[in-house]
Amino acid sequence: MTRLPAYDRPEEGGFDSGRLQRLRDHMAGMVEQGRIAGGSTLLMRRGRIVRFDTFGGRRLGDPEPLPRDALFRIYSMTKPVTSVAAMILFEEGRWTLDDPITRYLPEFSDLKVCVDFNAGGDMRLEDTARPPTMRELMSHTAGLGYGLFDHHPVERAYKADGVLTASSLDELARRAAAIPLMFRPGEEWFYSVATDLLGLVVERISGQRFGDFLHERIFEPLGMRDTGFQVRAEDLPRACVLYADDGAGGLRPATDTFGVPVHDLSRPPPIEGGGGGLISTAVDYARFCQMILDGGALDGVRILAPATVRLMASNMIPEPVLARSHPLRLLPFNPAFGFGLGFSVMHDPARMGSLEGRGTLAWGGGGGTWFWIDPEHDIVFVGMIQRVADPVSDEFRRKARVFTYQALTDAGPFEELS
Template sequence: MRKYLQKNLVLALGLTLLISACDREEQVQRIIDTDAKSRLDSTLQAYVNSGNVAGISALIFEKDEEVYFNAFGYADRENEVPMDRNTIVKIYSMTKPITGTALMTLWEEGKFQLDDPLEKYAPEFANMKVYQGVDESGNMILVDADRPISIRDITRHTAGFPNRPDIPGLSEVMAEKDARSFENTLTLMAEKMGSTPLWFQPGAQWEYGLSVDVQAFLVERISGIPYAEYVQEKVLNPLGMAETRYFLPEKDRGRFAAAYNRSGEGQLTRIPDSTAHVFNYNHWPLTPGGFGLTSTLDDYMTFARMLVRKGEINGTRVLNPETVELMATSHLPDSVTERSWLPSKGRVGFGIDFAVRTDPPQGPEEMNGVVGEFFWDGAASTLFWVDPKNELVAVLFVQLFPYDGIGLHKNFRDAVYGKFIPDSAD
């Protein structure tokens, strides 16, 4: 009888623990549930099936656990190399948040303040002139800058650096200076930018441009260490991001995704590797902060998870929690009403190298997302975001030009969060 009672007691205890575990699981509400995984698979597969992308992959962590990975199509369609978890892609402007992280390690050390004039550390940017148009002879009309460019300006794209090919007079000067030539060092780049007039007064408007390249230069200037070495030592190595780099050695090029140009529905043309990969197949003097790195899904996810974990991962702290919060807070005042194409990203402001969602979407046509998320993307249509509210981080890899002309980012977000429902978007 005693053995019978003991046996039943063990069974009852086991059943209680099982029920308790199930209850706990139900209490943990997941964004990425079975329905979301199905939406994600069908959304990404459809882009490959339609011929609008050659290959695509995505990785999502929620509450510090991997909840989704899949890859569809080809990294190299012509040679039938599948898109995979270890595929290497060019992340283009997703380099920028990594640069911002490197810069803010110096801020934490008290090496500068955000509202310091840039010229305090970089006299190349002293006494800047500001473009006011051209006169009847086509000569530029210039005035003195109202105030110096601040470091905060170069972290939020309000410095005034020109970045368009159609500004009469000024665009010609930009082309002649060619500040972003791969043959320039960061110092030479800064000298050329500093001798080029600003397009608008510092702080007057938001305009994407070369600001983050200047951040890399500033890191180099303040630290006294070449930028590529500094970011390796302070960010990439501590995070174990061995697959994130400027130069790609021969042994790893078989995993390097090809780049494709889309000219119409289902019409993809491979961009020759000699063009698409010219930066990463060679060692160049320029080590830009705004573009240039290659990475893998897992490498970039490590970086994103560090951010959602407020600066620490795997026992390694890269930034303090207060610093991550500062970076993920919009620094754009309401007075900055001219924001170029930034509103196309959703109802966002801009922090330190991230767009920051300030308001929920108001309708299904708007970009989906959660207030408080911060994110950025890349020229080849890559995307990542950090959603602190749901402890969710997502990385989407593809190599598609021109930048997301197929609604990929919106549909991917809709697949993650579900379609917009009024009064529940936040």
């Protein structure tokens, strides 16, 4: 039971069946080559499933084929969900984008900023002129670190101080607030713990545990019955094993993702992190994406107003930042490709050498999952594998886009550029 309507044939959704086979062949090849244990791809057009394929199994050598309702760790695909949760409270008038985060996170009231550092990693610090705003928190321009990378002393401090391994969201905030900002708020983009802190803001404003808020305000209304921070005992047989590169061309069960231990899905996580902790299925996450594509509503249930979705889909990285490159960025943001409130935003696909439509929203997770939402072509795509993000999974995501759009046959007539 997919809980989503489907076309009888891809051609009804404007896709060439033969050309879509390239995507299926690539996925199957990844399994046959031992590069992934299994995976799912779910392609939707105009609110209906065009193709929904599964490959391999939940674990290497599994004789049972991967079920359509297989459970995946979606890691940073939690971030758009957290952003929607925050915008629900935004619509209730509980906060504004230009509020200082100290209104909800007073731990950050006495911040320092790293303005320079030497080869040994010693930082020169100054006072910040102001705290980050909620807009900057949601767009990763607040100056916070993450502790997942090793190319800046602030990042190394986040890892050394165990920010991501804190025992609670409150403790995570305290540890992060004790570390200097990497740059002054609004002056650069850096992937960070910002969305974990946003989850804490949701808790403090709503008065609810973060996971309870998500279930009550998003998952239950949207019918995302398999999404949450923990897997029920009866559903554990549907959970996929997370793998990592074994260094010899094969796979090994992952024990950590970028230094953070992989938690047991049958137990509550140490924290219900807004930045990456949810488990979901391809169908559940497609329902979430379709809600965004449809302007905040699905199956007669409204989560957000269309104007709020448009706001989330607007670039929030300041223009001077987009005008220059920076080695610390996770992605090559520029005037053609920015970041909104929880998603990357494609403004000029031709300039970026991409086939997707203008306004496409996207993100991925550290376990190899990814999605995009293309409003110009009315497309939702969700891909689910369980391989810790690396060049192989990055290639997988890139080819999935190419193989999808080369099969799209009714994207509109070609027009000569004048």
